[in-house]
Amino acid sequence: MSLLTVNENGLFCRQGDFYIDPWKPVKTAIISHGHSDHMRFGMGNYICHHHTVPLLKLRLGSEQIVQGVSYGEVLDINGVQVSFHPAGHIIGSAQIRLSYNDEVWLFGGDYKIVPDGVSTPYVCVPCDHFITESTFGLPIYNFPDPAEVYADMNAWWRANASEGYNTVLLAYALGKAQNVLAHVDKTIGDIYLHGAVANVNDALIDVGYSFAGRRISDGLRRHEVRGALIVAPPSALATPWLRTWTPYRIAMCSGWMQLRGARRRRGVDRGFVLSDHCDWQQLNQAIVQTKARNIYVTHGYEQAFSRWVREKHGLQAVVFKTLYSDQEEEEL
Numbered sequence: 001m002s003l004l005t006v007n008e009n010g011l012f013c014r015q016g017d018f019y020i021d022p023w024k025p026v027k028t029a030i031i032s033h034g035h036s037d038h039m040r041f042g043m044g045n046y047i048c049h050h051h052t053v054p055l056l057k058l059r060l061g062s063e064q065i066v067q068g069v070s071y072g073e074v075l076d077i078n079g080v081q082v083s084f085h086p087a088g089h090i091i092g093s094a095q096i097r098l099s100y101n102d103e104v105w106l107f108g109g110d111y112k113i114v115p116d117g118v119s120t121p122y123v124c125v126p127c128d129h130f131i132t133e134s135t136f137g138l139p140i141y142n143f144p145d146p147a148e149v150y151a152d153m154n155a156w157w158r159a160n161a162s163e164g165y166n167t168v169l170l171a172y173a174l175g176k177a178q179n180v181l182a183h184v185d186k187t188i189g190d191i192y193l194h195g196a197v198a199n200v201n202d203a204l205i206d207v208g209y210s211f212a213g214r215r216i217s218d219g220l221r222r223h224e225v226r227g228a229l230i231v232a233p234p235s236a237l238a239t240p241w242l243r244t245w246t247p248y249r250i251a252m253c254s255g256w257m258q259l260r261g262a263r264r265r266r267g268v269d270r271g272f273v274l275s276d277h278c279d280w281q282q283l284n285q286a287i288v289q290t291k292a293r294n295i296y297v298t299h300g301y302e303q304a305f306s307r308w309v310r311e312k313h314g315l316q317a318v319v320f321k322t323l324y325s326d327q328e329e330e331e332l
C-alpha cells in the first residue's frame, strides 16, 4: 500500500494518520514551508521547521498549535519515521522524508538546488518514491547564473540613482524579498521596505536572521527620497502607494521574467530572472540524484513533465493532482 496518497483534504499518510501540506482542515498537518498554498488555516496542529514557526504565527495567528523541528531530527508518528531536510526554496523550507517498512518516500515540496545565500542549502535525499513539483518543468526554462542577475540589478539601481530616480523592486514578501536584500549593494543608497516585506523580516529576525533595509515609517518625507531602493510585493503594482515614490523606475524579480513579453505584460521597466524554484535542467538533475524509481509530479507542468520522466529517464511517473499553486509563489 502506498505510504502517501492524495485525497480531498491533501497528501495523506494512512499509516501515520497525518497529512502533508493539506488544503482542507485536518487533525495533524506537516508543513513543508510558509507559502500560503502549502500552509493553510484550520489544522488541529502543525508540525514544521523551527524557522517556519514564526511565519506560521504571523500569517495564521499566534494561537495556532505548532511544533517546530530541526533539519534531520526524526519523529516517530504512529510508526512512520518522519524527518525534515533542507529544500533551499525559502527560509525554513523542507523536504519531508517518510520511512516505513524499509521504504522511503520524499515530498520535495517546493525546492531549489542552487544556493541563494539566505535559506539553508538544498540537500539531496535518496528515496524510493519522490514527489516533485514542476513549476518550471519545461525545457524553455533555463535560468541565468544568479550572480549575473544580482550584478545587473545593482548596476541598474546605481544608474537609476545617478539620474535621481528611485528604484522599486517587486519581489514576493516571503522568499524573493530576503533573497534580493541579501545581494543588493548597500553602498549605493538607502533601502526601504514595504510593510508586507518588513513584517516577514521582523518575524525572521526573531529567530536570528538579519536583513538590510528599514520599514517605511509614516514620518518619511517620500517626495524628498531620491536614489533609494524600495522592496515591495508585486501587489503594490498599480496602487497609489507606488506613485508616492515618483520619480522611480520599477522592476519585477521572478522566474517568469524569462518568458518573452512577461515584463511588458506586467507593465514594469525591467525584469530580473530570479526564482525560488529549479529550472528545467535542475529539476531533471534532482530527480536523477534522488535515485527514486517512482516519481509523482505535482503543481506546474505535471502532464508534460511526468511523460518526459517516463520516456527520458525510464522511471515510473504519474501525476499527483494537488491544489498547490502553479504560480511561482503567492500574491500577497
Ligand SMILES: [Zn+2]
Pocket (backbone or CB within 6 Å): 033, 035, 089, 110, 329
Ligand atoms: Zn513555495
Ligand SMILES: [Zn+2]
Pocket (backbone or CB within 6 Å): 035, 037, 038, 109, 110, 133, 299, 324, 325
Ligand atoms: Zn508550491
